[in-house]
Amino acid sequence: MKIVACLNGDRRPGAHPALPVSVEHIVADAHEAVAAGATAIHVHPRDAAGAESLEPQVVAPLMxxxxxxxxxxxxSLTTALSAQPDPWRRYDLVQRWPSSALPHSVTVNMHEPGSVDLIHLLNDRRIGVEAGVWTPEAARILVATRVDVESVLVEPTQMAVEDARDNARAIMSLLDRAGVTVPRLLHGTDATxxxxxxxxVAAGLDIRIGLEDTMRMPDGSEAHDNAALVAHAVALAAG
Structure with missing residues (x-):
């Protein structure tokens, strides 16, 4: 089972005392998350002001x-439009990432404009693609376009737990019927x-946890940091 530590996401600087924003903090936090049991990390690169950025001069020093x-x-890095709202500008930035500092993979949200063109570029650059699927409609885009991805992130965004579960089941069912066999990672957001x-864990799927997804432990208390979230997830996965 893959256990991904999602370190920061699009949360604003200061949203949590331990949210890593600077390169130094991200690197240190990644070490702590892996020591706690994470087997991969996912990061939203940040510029000097703490804003998300896909600019080569931001991505390269981090990598x-x-x-x-x-x-x-x-x-894994993000390519969400929250980091660069213009899909064509996003394409250009990723195209200019230096070959010496490429991530192992990136997430691409299938519902976002320009996702298919971006995936073709990433395939050409030999960067793995994790297809972000938030809804059955997004799953249909993945199936219909037949783009080459290494995994699917099933990401229900509903705030109510049962609504999120219903959405995840609908996505999974569609992927099953379409014969999509690449590994799947399932995760929720905040309360879910x-x-x-x-x-x-019960379904034997890959998991992810970190301050991008939640800043709280299961009992509702504030998590100390990403490592604390990962350690608890590892314990749950171990049964």
């Missing part, structure tokens, strides 16, 4: 530090994070 200093686990993670 260079992670490759130089570890931890030695796969690194822990219940959906438990569902993923």
């Amino acid at each position: 260079e530090r992670l490759y130089a200093e570890g931890p030695q686990v796969p690194v 994070s822990w219940p959906v993670l438990e569902d993923a």
Whole structure:
């Protein structure tokens, strides 16, 4: 089972005392998350002001530090439009990422404009693609376009737990019927994070947890940091 630590997401700087934003903090936090049991990390690169950015001059120093200093686990970056709202500008930025500092993979939200063109570019650049599927409609785009992806992230965004579970089941059913066999990772957001993670563990799917998805432990208390969230998820996965 893959256990991904999603370190920061699109949360604003200061949203949590331990939210990593600077390159130094991200690298240190990645080490702590892996020591707690994460087998991969997912990061939203940030510029000097703390804003999400896909600019080569932001992505390259982050990846260079992670490759130089570890931890030695796969690194995934975002390509969400929250980081670059213009899909054509996003395409251009990813095209200009230096080949010496490419991530192992990136997430691409299938419902976002420009997703299919971006995936073709990523395939050409030999960067793995994790298809973000939020709804059955997004799953249909993945199936209809037959793009080459290495995994599917099933990401229900509903705030109510049962609504999120219903949406996840609908997505899974559609993928099953279409014969999509690549690995799947299932995760929720905020109030649904822990219940959906438990569902993923029960189903034998890959999981992810971190301050991007939730800032709280299952009992509602504030998580100390990403490592605390990962350690609890690892314990749940171990049964």
